[in-house]
Amino acid sequence: MENEDEHFLLLSGIQHFQFCKRQWALIHIEQQWEENVRTVEGQYIHRNADKPFAREKRGDKIIVRAMPVKSNELEVTGICDVVEFVKVDQHGVSIQGMEGQYTVYPVEYKRGKPKLDKSDELQLTAQAMCLEEMLFCRIDSGFLYYHEINHRVEIPLTDVLRQNVRSIVTEMRDYYRRRHTPKVKTGAFCRNCSLQSICLPALMSKRSVRSYIEGKVKE
Numbered sequence: 751m752e753n754e755d756e757h758f759l760l761l762s763g764i765q766h767f768q769f770c771k772r773q774w775a776l777i778h779i780e781q782q783w784e785e786n787v788r789t790v791e792g793q794y795i796h797r798n799a800d801k802p803f804a805r806e807k808r809g810d811k812i813i814v815r816a817m818p819v820k821s822n823e824l825e826v827t828g829i830c831d832v833v834e835f836v837k838v839d840q841h842g843v844s845i846q847g848m849e850g851q852y853t854v855y856p857v858e859y860k861r862g863k864p865k866l867d868k869s870d871e872l873q874l875t876a877q878a879m880c881l882e883e884m885l886f887c888r889i890d891s892g893f894l895y896y897h898e899i900n901h902r903v904e905i906p907l908t909d910v911l912r913q914n915v916r917s918i919v920t921e922m923r924d925y926y927r928r929r930h931t932p933k934v935k936t937g938a939f940c941r942n943c944s945l946q947s948i949c950l951p952a953l954m955s956k957r958s959v960r961s962y963i964e965g966k967v968k969e
Contacts, residue, residue, distance in 0.1 A: 757825065758820065758825050758826055758827040759778070759824075759825060759826045759827075759919065759922055759923060759926065760778060760826070760827065760828055761819070761826050761827065761828025761829075761873065761876050761877060761880070762828055762873070763777070763778045763922060764869070764872050764873045764876055764915070764918060764919070764922075765869045765870065765872070765873045766778070767918060767921075767922055768867060768868070768869035768872060768918070769869060769939070769943075770934055770939065770940075770943065771925070771932050771934055772931060772932055772933065772934040772949060773943055773945055773949070774922070774925075775925055775930070775931035775932060776931060776945050776948060776949060777945070778922075778926065779925065779926060779929055779930075779931060780931060782945065782948050804816065810836060810837035811834055811835065811836050811837070812834070812835040812837075812845065812848065812852065813832060813833075813834055813835075814832070814833045814834075814835070815831070815832055816829050816830075816831070817829065817830045817832075817833045818830075819877060819880035819881055819884060820880055820884070821876075821879055821880040821883045821884075822883065823879075823883060824876070824879060824880070824915070824916070824919050825919075825923070826876060826880065826919060827880075828876075828877070828880070830856050830857075830858070830877050830880075830881070831857060831858050831859045832856070832857040832858075832859070833854060833855070833856055833857070833881065834854075834855040834856075834857060834893075835852035835853070835854055835855075836852060836853045836855065837850050837851070837852055838850075838851055838852065838853050839851075842854075842887075843885045843886070843887045854881055854885060854887055854889050855889070855891065855892050855893060856874055856877040856878050856881060856889070856892040856893075857892065857893045857894075857895060857902065858870065858873060858874050858877065858892070858893070858894050858895070859895045859897070860894055860895065860896050860897065861896075861897050861898070862896060862897070862898050863896050863898040863899050864894070864896060864899075864903060868911070868914070870894050871894070871905050871911055872911060872914055872915055872918065874892045874893075874894060874905055874907070875892075875905075875907050875911040875912055875914075875915050876915045876919075877892070878892055878907050879912060879915060889907060890906065890907060891904055891905060891906050891907055892904075892905050892907060893905065
């Protein structure tokens with residue numbers, strides 16, 4: 751029997767796509783991957799969050815780690831590092847085996863510090879949209895925890911962010927459906943990419959393959 755989620759995109763791909771569409775395609779379409787210091791650091795930071803289905807109670811707060819989520823509307827699936835359920839008097843969601851109602855907050859862990867772009871916020875928003883569909887609720891904010899500053903930042907989950915998520919997922923799905931790996935304009939950001947040796951960004955420039963090889967020979 752075919753898995754109905756096989757055609758779903760991965761939530762983690764939203765951040766890859768925002769960083770570089772070509773990087774996203776290499777990872778999620780061509781299934782290519784290499785480690786660098788940043789990816790290893792990221793795995794180290796997630797070690798406490800990545801404990802599937804672990805549940806912890808702290809006062810009026812329930813913390814669930816490595817919670818699987820999905821959205822049939824967006825056709826995306828993934829794992830939330832942490833989801834916090836905070837007990838409220840009313841207008842919350844119910845949790846099986848627990849009394850009362852709870853407000854839901856997704857929490858995503860990141861290795862660095864807040865970025866200039868919106869990639870982290872978009873990934874968090876997509877997680878919230880999955881949780882909303884699963885739990886039949888509205889989530890107004892979530893948190894990004896940055897290891898470099900040892901602090902978490904509350905992120906309002908605006909309608910603008912939600913619409914951006916929908917647009918990005920639509921574009922990702924188009925590339926995925928066509929199995930197309932796009933070319934991109936290279937830049938300083940390429941130095942931070944774990945796929946430099948696979949991507950060969952120099953070959954995507956206006957130089958010919960011949961001139962590229964001749965240049966490497968001269969080096």
